[in-house]
Amino acid sequence: MEAVVFDMDGVIFDTERLVLEGWAETGKKHGIEGTDAVCRQCLGTTYEVSRQIFLDHYGEDFPYETYKEEMRAYFYRAIEKEVPLKPGIREILEYLKKEGFRIGLASSTRREAVLSELDQDGLTGYFDVVIGGDLLKRSKPEPDIYLMACRELGVEPVQAYAIEDSYNGIRSAHAAGMHPIMVPDLMPPTEEMREKSVVICDNLQEAQKFIEKMRKNNEKQL
Structure with missing residues (x-):
């Protein structure tokens, strides 16, 4: 990946x-x-x-x-003083940067608002590409936003993970041909989500461990 x-x-x-x-x-x-x-x-x-x-x-x-x-x-x-972060987000971003992954963000929120929130918590520098929902005509669950993110990152969708919490997000990443990792937030995983996700993790720490494991397995096969 x-x-x-x-x-x-x-x-x-x-x-x-x-x-x-x-x-x-x-x-x-x-x-x-x-x-x-x-x-x-x-x-x-x-x-x-x-x-x-x-x-x-x-x-x-x-x-x-x-x-x-x-x-x-x-x-x-x-969020006037600080946008609350999900536990483990800085750690997984640090790991991905260290390991040389290209990192993108694909949000249905307007790009201007996305950049503002990232800046507020000092996260902007982690991302190579930031795509907002206002840059496309079709929203998630259509694959457009993830296809654009992969194109701008210079990778084939099949060589990329997508980390999502929503049903529409998982559907979008799956339709794009990526490997969706679901980290549920407000909505519990359904059978459809299990079918469309490569793994369902309780939190970002588990998602990081999964990526680390898959990376090590791939290295052993080379």
């Missing part, structure tokens, strides 16, 4: 729970029920796809943009 491409929310940053909390607060304020279930359908998708999911559920007159801004205000208050 030559490269590892990470999702961001729920993999690098412990932020997906803050999005759910923000929508819960907004829903409580306006008497909107069921935001948790609807939000979970949006995990790993772009703004446009998430908007349509909300409109499909609540109706075309649902003021998504207005409520989204209220949720975002909650979110940014929560």
